[in-house]
Structure formats: C-alpha cells, structure tokens
Amino acid sequence: VRIGVFDSGIGGVTVLKELVRRFPVAEFLYLGDTANVPYGSKSPAQVKALCAHAARELGGRGVDAVVVACNTASSLALPEMQAELGDVPVIGMVESGGRAVLERLQECPEGAPVLVLATRATVRSGAYGALLKKALVGTGHAVFEQACPLLVPMIEEGWNDHPILAQAVREYVSPFAAAPIPGVALLGCTHYPWIQPVIERALPGWRVVNSARAVGEVLSRAAGTAESSAAGAEARVTWLFTDPEAVPAFRWEDEESNA
Amino acid sequence: VRIGVFDSGIGGVTVLKELVRRFPVAEFLYLGDTANVPYGSKSPAQVKALCAHAARELGGRGVDAVVVACNTASSLALPEMQAELGDVPVIGMVESGGRAVLERLQECPEGAPVLVLATRATVRSGAYGALLKKALVGTGHAVFEQACPLLVPMIEEGWNDHPILAQAVREYVSPFAAAPIPGVALLGCTHYPWIQPVIERALPGWRVVNSARAVGEVLSRAAGTAESSAAGAEARVTWLFTDPEAVPAFRWEDEESNA
Numbered sequence: 038v039r040i041g042v043f044d045s046g047i048g049g050v051t052v053l054k055e056l057v058r059r060f061p062v063a064e065f066l067y068l069g070d071t072a073n074v075p076y077g078s079k080s081p082a083q084v085k086a087l088c089a090h091a092a093r094e095l096g097g098r099g100v101d102a103v104v105v106a107c108n109t110a111s112s113l114a115l116p117e118m119q120a121e122l123g124d125v126p127v128i129g130m131v132e133s134g135g136r137a138v139l140e141r142l143q144e145c146p147e148g149a150p151v152l153v154l155a156t157r158a159t160v161r162s163g164a165y166g167a168l169l170k171k172a173l174v175g176t177g178h179a180v181f182e183q184a185c186p187l188l189v190p191m192i193e194e195g196w197n198d199h200p201i202l203a204q205a206v207r208e209y210v211s212p213f214a215a216a217p218i219p220g221v222a223l224l225g226c227t228h229y230p231w232i233q234p235v236i237e238r239a240l241p242g243w244r245v246v247n248s249a250r251a252v253g254e255v256l257s258r259a260a261g262t263a264e265s266s267a268a269g270a271e272a273r274v275t276w277l278f279t280d281p282e283a284v285p286a287f288r289w290e291d292e293e294s295n296a
Numbered sequence: 297v298r299i300g301v302f303d304s305g306i307g308g309v310t311v312l313k314e315l316v317r318r319f320p321v322a323e324f325l326y327l328g329d330t331a332n333v334p335y336g337s338k339s340p341a342q343v344k345a346l347c348a349h350a351a352r353e354l355g356g357r358g359v360d361a362v363v364v365a366c367n368t369a370s371s372l373a374l375p376e377m378q379a380e381l382g383d384v385p386v387i388g389m390v391e392s393g394g395r396a397v398l399e400r401l402q403e404c405p406e407g408a409p410v411l412v413l414a415t416r417a418t419v420r421s422g423a424y425g426a427l428l429k430k431a432l433v434g435t436g437h438a439v440f441e442q443a444c445p446l447l448v449p450m451i452e453e454g455w456n457d458h459p460i461l462a463q464a465v466r467e468y469v470s471p472f473a474a475a476p477i478p479g480v481a482l483l484g485c486t487h488y489p490w491i492q493p494v495i496e497r498a499l500p501g502w503r504v505v506n507s508a509r510a511v512g513e514v515l516s517r518a519a520g521t522a523e524s525s526a527a528g529a530e531a532r533v534t535w536l537f538t539d540p541e542a543v544p545a546f547r548w549e550d551e552e553s554n555a
Contacts, residue, residue, distance in 0.1 A: 072338070072342055073332065074337075078333075078452075078542060079331065079539060079542050080539050080540075080541030080542045081541070082539075082541065083331055083539045083541075083542065186449065186452075186453050187446070187449055187450060187453055187455075190445065190446055190449040191446060193337075193445075194445050194446055196446075200463075201460060201463055201464055201467065204459075204460055204463070205460055208460065280338060280339050280341075280342045281339075282339030282340070282341065282342075283337060283338050283339045283342065
C-alpha cells in the first residue's frame with residue numbers, strides 16, 4: 038500500500054514518524070511544499086490553490102490514501118484536495134485531532150476547558166472550534182483557540198530548548214494555565230510535538246494531545262491498512278520537496294531516537 | 297517619473313517611506329510578493345525565479361527605475377532582475393547599504409568592527425561581506441555578518457516593544473556588544489528599522505545604519521530624479537500584492553507619524 042503524506046514543509050514529519058511506527062510495511066511518499074512554506078500566514082485562497090496542486094502531484098503517483106499532515110491545509114483545503122483525488126481517501130488532522138481531544142476529555146472533571154494551539158491561519162479558519170464546540174454543546178466544556186505564530190519559526194531556528202521559546206509559550210498559554218480546572222490542550226500544528234515538554238511545563242495539570250497519534254487510527258480504517266508491529270519490517274519513505282535546497286537540516290535518525 | 301519598489305512582503309515599506317519623503321512628486325508602484333513571503337528561508341534558485349517574475353510584472357507597467365527594497369532579493373537576484381528590465385536601472389540594497397556603512401565608519405576609531413544584521417539567506421549569500429571586506433581590506437576594520445531569522449516573524453507578530461524581541465536581539469548581538477571598540481551596525485533587512493531603538497539599546501555606543509536612507513541617494517543619480525522638498529506635494533503610491541489577503545495589517549499613517 039502506498040500512502041501520500043503532505044505538508045507545507047517539514048512539520049508533517051512528526052505525523053510520518055507516527056505512521057511509519059504503526060504501518061511498518063507500507064510505502065510512504067512524503068511531499069513537503071518547501072517552496073511555499075509557511076502556509077500559516079497565507080490567505081485561504083492561496084492555501085487552497087497550493088493544496089489542490091499538491092493533491093494532483095500525489096494523485097499522479099498512484100497513492101492509495103493521502104494524509105494531510107498539516108493543520109492549516111486540513112482546516113482550509115480538504116474539499117479541494119478530495120476533489121482532485123476522486124476515490125482516494127484524504128485524511129486531515131482536524132477530525133482526528135478533535136476525536137482525540139474528546140477521548141481525553143472523558144478523563145477530566147466537569148467544566149474542564151479545551152485549548153487548541155495552532156497557527157494563525159488554522160485558528161482563523163475556525164475548523165477546530167466548530168468541530169469541538171458542536172460536539173461539546175451543552176456539556177459545560179468551553180473551547181478556546183490560541184494562535185501561536187512564533188513557535189514554528191523558533192522551532193525551525195532550533196530554539197526548542199531555548200529560554201526564549203519557553204517564554205513565548207508561557208506568553209501564549211498563561212491565561213489558560215490560570216484556569217481553575219486544568220483541561221485538554223491539543224497540539225494543532227505538526228511542529229508542536231517537537232516542543233511538547235515545554236508546552237506541558239507551561240500548562241501544569243493539563244493533558245496535552247498530539248494529534249499525530251490519532252491520525253494513524255483513522256488511516257487504518259480508511260485505507261484498510263492492517264496495523265502491524267512486525268519486528269524488522271521497514272517502511273520505505275520517498276521524499277519529495279518543491280524546493281529541495283530550502284529543506285531545513287533535520288535528522289530523521291536523531292528524531293527517531295528521541296521519540 | 298514612475299518608480300517600482302519591490303519587496304517579498306511589506307518590509308520594503310520602510311524603504312518606500314524614505315523614497316516618498318525624498319521624491320514627493322514621483323509616482324510609486326509598490327509590489328509586495330505576499331504570496332511567497334518570506335524569501336529569507338528559500339533557496340537561491342527559488343528567490344531568483346520569483347524576482348525575475350516580479351521584474352517582468354513591473355517592467356510591463358512602464359517603470360523608469362526599480363528599487364529592490366528587499367535585502368534577500370538584492371543579495372541573490374539583481375542580475376536576474378536587470379536582465380528582465382533591460383535599460384531600466386535596478387537599484388538594490390547591498391551597494392547602497394555598504395556605501396552608507398563606509399561613510400559612518402569614517403567617524404569611528406581605528407579597528408572599529410562592522411556588523412551586518414540580516415536574514416539567513418542574505419547572510420548565506422555573502423553579498424554584504426564580500427562588498428565590505430573588499431572595500432576594507434588592509435584597514436584593520438573587521439566585518440561580521442549575523443543572521444537574525446526570528447526578528448521578521450516577531451516584528452510581523454507586532455512584538456516590536458515586547459521583552460521577548462529585546463531578548464532575541466540581545467541573543468543575536470551580545471558577542472559584538474562586548475567588543476572593545478564599538479563599531480557600525482547595518483540594518484541589512486528592511487524590517488529592522490521598525491526595531492532600530494531596540495537594536496541600538498543592545499549595542500551601546502555603536503552607530504546603527506538604516507540602509508533605506510542610502511538607497512534614496514543612489515536612486516536620485518540613477519533615475520535622474522530631482523530630489524524635492526516641495527511643500528504640499530504628495531507622491532502617489534499604487535499597491536500591488538500577489539496575495540492581497542495575506543497583507544498584515546499595517547498603518548501607513550501611524551508609520552509616518554513615528555518616522
């Protein structure tokens with residue numbers, strides 16, 4: 038089975054890693070639109086056009102399913118991508134992440150809030166808010182969305198352990214950290230799992246949800262791919278970048294060992 | 297006279313403001329490639345292609361001169377833009393900024409260092425370093441280039457007065473602030489004039505050069521435009537953006553009153 042994984046840049050690697058772990062016998066085609074990254078500050082029309090183009094590219098390479106491993110693209114352009122890909126299932130981050138939040142919320146006391154951390158474009162799209170508010174109407178769980186536009190550039194600068202990044206995270210989440218009941222925070226951007234410990238420290242008592250985990254389950258159903266933990270099996274990953282020279286240095290091996 | 301001003305986004309507005317002040321009777325065409333901003337993290341090939349496209353766009357609108365109000369584009373793609381524009385003079389930031397640095401250096405003691413602050417792409421291009429080192433060979437003035445990739449996203453986030461931005465600036469310049477003789481620091485990115493006071497505080501005793509000022513003089517010679525301070529005259533500015541919805545909110549009037 039051949040699975041396309043699409044992201045605006047390299048953030049989707051956090052999702053790919055999770056998929057490779059779950060489906061070690063699949064063949065993965067990772068498409069990063071590094072010529073046009075970041076999507077988070079672009080207009081919806083621009084994001085839709087770029088995503089449709091990416092979907093055509095992946096469709097032309099005979100994929101069996103496409104995972105849109107980019108929250109901005111998932112929030113704004115799933116219908117456009119599905120239209121290009123016909124019967125091939127297109128799986129986004131929003132539904133998967135939303136489902137994971139609702140599951141974790143079962144463990145929380147009544148009135149526990151939900152906080153979605155994401156790029157400005159994802160927050161503006163209102164996709165997470167609409168999904169979660171609809172599911173939680175009348176339950177007493179409030180839903181908040183916080184745009185954190187500086188975290189992606191800081192992570193790409195390699196400042197993951199830098200005090201300035203920790204300070205920026207506190208700046209973004211401090212109003213929620215002060216809530217009387219800790220709740221569930223969703224990492225609504227695929228870069229954020231890289232700084233999950235920093236976010237957890239800034240939100241004491243909160244459950245932090247990595248939506249990359251959830252997307253694997255949805256993929257399993259959609260593509261009919263049997264999850265396998267076959268020891269020794271090795272997924273094949275082919276890398277496609279629209280601007281190969283613009284790919285920030287990242288070490289897949291190191292990432293693996295940190296996982 | 298019709299002058300094209302090109303930038304990857306809105307940073308070139310700091311240059312446009314200076315040009316409008318100096319040439320109040322000219323007509324300005326500002327082209328911001330907001331669909332593809334930022335250039336600072338793209339590969340040279342990608343930047344060259346986008347700049348050639350922008351030059352064709354401005355050339356088709358009958359400009360008499362083009363100011364490339366983007367240091368990344370100036371460092372990487374002046375020849376490509378000039379090739380598209382034939383006899384129309386194309387003026388970049390690097391030569392103008394370099395000249396301004398050399399002038400200010402006259403006021404400094406022997407051995408005063410030169411520091412260029414810029415995006416990663418501008419620093420990688422080595423354009424400022426090559427120009428300044430050649431001009432200063434044998435003089436005892438050392439030339440340093442420091443990439444400051446987080447400053448543009450912070451400025452676009454509106455954190456100009458935020459302690460996190462001041463901390464990031466200190467992080468970038470602290471090795472130079474400790475130099476025994478203060479020198480000349482060039483704002484090698486058109487966003488940086490917006491935080492010039494923060495940079496000046498982080499580099500006590502240094503002379504900080506805004507290259508937008510210098511570009512006006514070069515334009516005056518190239519386009520044969522008479523500098524004018526005619527009271528009441530008002531330059532006309534036409535705005536073109538490749539993704540109009542992606543233009544960050546900015547207030548020309550407020551900017552003017554802060555100038």
